[in-house]
Amino acid sequence: MHIQYACRVSRRLALVCAALLTVAVSACAHDLTAASPQRPRVLAASRTASVLDLDDPQIARLDSALRDALEAAATAASAEGVPLVVRSGWRSATTQERLLKAAVVRYGSLSEAERWVLPPDQSAHVRGGAVDIGPAGAAAWLEQAGNRWGLCRRYDNEYWHFELLTEPGQPCPPREPHAQVH
Numbered sequence: 001m002h003i004q005y006a007c008r009v010s011r012r013l014a015l016v017c018a019a020l021l022t023v024a025v026s027a028c029a030h031d032l033t034a035a036s037p038q039r040p041r042v043l044a045a046s047r048t049a050s051v052l053d054l055d056d057p058q059i060a061r062l063d064s065a066l067r068d069a070l071e072a073a074a075t076a077a078s079a080e081g082v083p084l085v086v087r088s089g090w091r092s093a094t095t096q097e098r099l100l101k102a103a104v105v106r107y108g109s110l111s112e113a114e115r116w117v118l119p120p121d122q123s124a125h126v127r128g129g130a131v132d133i134g135p136a137g138a139a140a141w142l143e144q145a146g147n148r149w150g151l152c153r154r155y156d157n158e159y160w161h162f163e164l165l166t167e168p169g170q171p172c173p174p175r176e177p178h179a180q181v182h
């Protein structure tokens, strides 16, 4: 009798334990589920500061080959402690036109302005084929290492402006003195 009773009690206890365990486990599972979306959010937040903020149309609308090269370069730069930032990537024709007008005011003539800002129909930025990199140290890093991914500085007067100008691992073409209307 005693044993049977004890068994019944322990069976009841076991059931209670199992029930408690289920509650505990589901509570845990709930916590995990609630916590997990925070991870991507953190990553997304840190990504905004990097070159790979795909929510930014300046990055999202880049030519995909350029974006892939940039991603690889940024990853390598970051591993060497060099944070690489895209100051300007894809631009709409409207933005490019506005920048050109501002450059005319700044440089005093259209011909001088066009050494820095090309018209929309000639700008590699508008085609999604160019990025301006900052800060200066990161641009210098990319100037040295960028050809590993085909990335080259194009102009003497713009240390920040990079395009895909060679095959990965091949030397970059000679630099041009400045942008030019063709």
Ligand SMILES: [Zn+2]
Pocket (backbone or CB within 6 Å): 125, 130, 131, 132, 158, 160, 161, 162
């Ligand atoms: Zn540029």
